[in-house]
Amino acid sequence: KAGVTQTPRYLIKTRGQQVTLSCSPISGHRSVSWYQQTPGQGLQFLFEYFSETQRNKGNFPGRFSGRQFSNSRSEMNVSTLELGDSALYLCASSPRTGERKTSTDTQYFGPGTRLTVL
Amino acid sequence: QKEVEQNSGPLSVPEGAIASLNCTYSDRGSQSFFWYRQYSGKSPELIMSIYSNGDKEDGRFTAQLNKASQYVSLLIRDSQPSDSATYLCAVNEGAAGNKLTFGGGTRVLVKP
Numbered sequence: 001k002a003g004v005t006q007t008p009r010y011l012i013k014t015r016g017q018q019v020t021l022s023c024s025p026i027s028g029h030r031s032v033s034w035y036q037q038t039p040g041q042g043l044q045f046l047f048e049y050f051s052e053t054q055r056n057k058g059n060f061p062g063r064f065s066g067r068q069f070s071n072s073r074s075e076m077n078v079s080t081l082e083l084g085d086s087a088l089y090l091c092a093s094s095p096r097t098g099e100r101k102t103s104t105d106t107q108y109f110g111p112g113t114r115l116t117v118l
Numbered sequence: 119q120k121e122v123e124q125n126s127g128p129l130s131v132p133e134g135a136i137a138s139l140n141c142t143y144s145d146r147g148s149q150s151f152f153w154y155r156q157y158s159g160k161s162p163e164l165i166m167s168i169y170s171n172g173d174k175e176d177g178r179f180t181a182q183l184n185k186a187s188q189y190v191s192l193l194i195r196d197s198q199p200s201d202s203a204t205y206l207c208a209v210n211e212g213a214a215g216n217k218l219t220f221g222g223g224t225r226v227l228v229k230p
Contacts, residue, residue, distance in 0.1 A: 033216050043162070043206065043220040055215040090161055094216050105150050105210055107218060109161040 001027055004093050004110030012116045018079040021113045025072050025093030031055075032074040033107060034066060037088040049074050050096075081117045088112045120145045124207050124221035131228055137194040139224045141207030144188070150210035151183055153192045156223070157203045165205075166192065197228045 005024045013019050025032050033056075034046040045058040049068035066076040072093075078085055092107035121144040131137045143151075150169055154162035168174045168181040168190065180193040190209075194201055207221040 031216050033218070035218070042222050043208075043218075045217050045219065048212065048216050050215060056212045056217040058217070088161075092216075092218075096216055105216060106152065106164060106167050107210075107216055108164060109154075112161045 004091055004108055006089075006091050006110040006113050008113060009111065010114045010116075012118065013081050014118050015081055015083060017081050018077060019081060019115060020075055020077045021089055021091075021115075023074045023076075023091030023093075023110060025074070025091075026095075026108060029093035029095050029108075030072050031094040031096050031107075032068055032072060033092045033094070034074070034076050035090040035092065035109075036060075037090060037112075038084075038086070043090070046076065078115075083117050086115060086117045088114050120209075120211055120219050122207055122209050122219050122221040124205075124224050126222055127225040127227075129224055129226045131197050131226065133197060133199060133228055133230050135197050137197050137201065137226055137228070139192040139194075139205050139207075139226070141190045141192075141221050142188055143190070143207075143209045143219075145209065145211055145219075146185075146188060148209045148211055151181075151190045152208040152210070152218070153179075153181060153190075154206040154208060155201075155203045156206055162206055194226070197226075199228045199230055202226060202228045 033048040048056040068074045091110045096105040153165045166181040182191045204223040208218045
């Protein structure tokens with residue numbers, strides 16, 4: 001099976017702009033989660049989508065949003081970019097549907113999108 | 119605020135030795151625990167998942183879980199230079215979905 005794919009791999013934007021990142025999960029995986037990784041804060045959870053609905057949300061401002069399509073592909077959007085949004089944005093997919101089952105809640109990460117805000 | 123704590127290291131071990139990494143977590147209700155390896159400039163790669171108290175072995179890796187002490191560990195036997203990376207402990211706190219909380223990671227250096 002192909003792994004999680006993310007596009008683009010690198011982005012350079014300026015403050016105030018907005019950006020959209022894309023993620024295609026592993027085939028058959030319906031849960032897609034997004035994470036932000038910075039040297040100062042480490043890896044932090046942004047949100048999770050399942051069946052086109054946001055199922056879990058982290059502690060990020062409303063400038064960060066996402067959506068999921070019927071084919072499980074997901075996008076995240078950051079509006080009004082700030083310098084502090086420079087980070088590696090990681091997407092992870094999981095076969096988990098509802099209740100926790102030990103065989104299905106493992107998350108597999110894509111290669112990430114490196115966003116630089118100038 | 120649910121927390122996952124790891125020693126940042128670096129943990130320096132000679133080639134062939136055992137590397138021991140520790141992780142503590144604050145949410146007593148957590149049920150799923152993961153170790154990921156991350157090389158510089160790359161994304162996290164799953165090494166091990168563990169859900170029940172006790173040990174779980176996979177090749178040169180052994181994960182240990184003690185829910186009463188809220189403690190997870192990872193042993194790397196016969197450490198190789200290719201094991202040099204940052205190891206991330208993660209706890210899934212999503213009761214009805216996925217929400218990983220990560221520790222800050224432990225940097226491991228294996229010296230030939």
